[in-house]
Amino acid sequence: MIRFLFQFALCGFILSSVSGWGQEATDSIQALDQKYLEDQFYTGVAYNVLLDTPDEMDQRNFSYNLQVGFIKDIPLNKRRNFGLGLGVGYAANSYYSNVVASEEENGIAYNVAVDADFNRSKLETHAIEFPLELRWRTSTAADYKFWRVYAGVKLGYVFSGRSKLVMDSGNESFSNPDIETFQYGLMLNFGYNTWNVHAYYSLNSVLADGPTLNGKALELNVLRIGLIFYIL
Secondary structure, eight states: OHHHHHHHHHHHHHHHHHHHHHHHHHHTTSOOOTTOOOOOEEEEEEEEEEESOOTTOOBOSOOEEEEEEEEEEEEOSTTSOEEEEEEEEEEEEEEEESEEEEEETTEEEEEEOOOTTEEEEEEEEEEEEEEEEEEEEOOOSSOOOOEEEEEEEEEEEEEEEEEEEEETTEEEEEEOTTBOSEEEEEEEEEEETTEEEEEEEESSOSBOSOOEETTEEOOOEEEEEEEEEEEO
16 A cells, blocks of 8 residues: 555656646747646655544544545736646545544444454545645746645545454445535645645534434544645
8 A cells, every 4th residue: 555655646746747847848839828827736645643542542543534536727917926726636635543443333443453363444435526725836837846835625425434353354445424514624735846735624523413332423624734846
């Protein structure tokens, strides 16, 4: 999995770099485009940190985020370095911990793993995301290496949410109805040229109201930190 994530991020880095070189080469033989647009395709990889978890819950392994999408760049000033971004994308998230979800007659039960053959347990989501950004950058029609600060909100529609358990004796997996269908939060992307930091803080829990662990509410807000690469 780590190898896959590295290849995913490396692909974004290469595409971002090639895009910049291609744009510079084109610019050398054509008139400057005074209605240029920037940063309309993105790809990223990040680490998910679960916040406000019960004392008995321990986060384990690499809880990752992968994202890719398109954002329409909407400049609001003549220089075109300030504006809005409205987009759509896809994201996959995994949250590893020592908490095991199991299907019972009255719903989903959550317990701390105690079996000796326990390896790992995770919640996994796949979502369509809709980012809305306020964008500022130091770009010009001729400069493709610039600083950027993009802040905004993101709404996600989870179309697939599963609980998975891996043990020496076998694996279990099922669709988990406790996973919140609509997830939303605040985001901030900033950096220079190819390398940009991505931060996201969820304003609601990964799980809907109701699930408990040893009598305590299982509210799992997320802080996401990683890298994001922009193309074209």
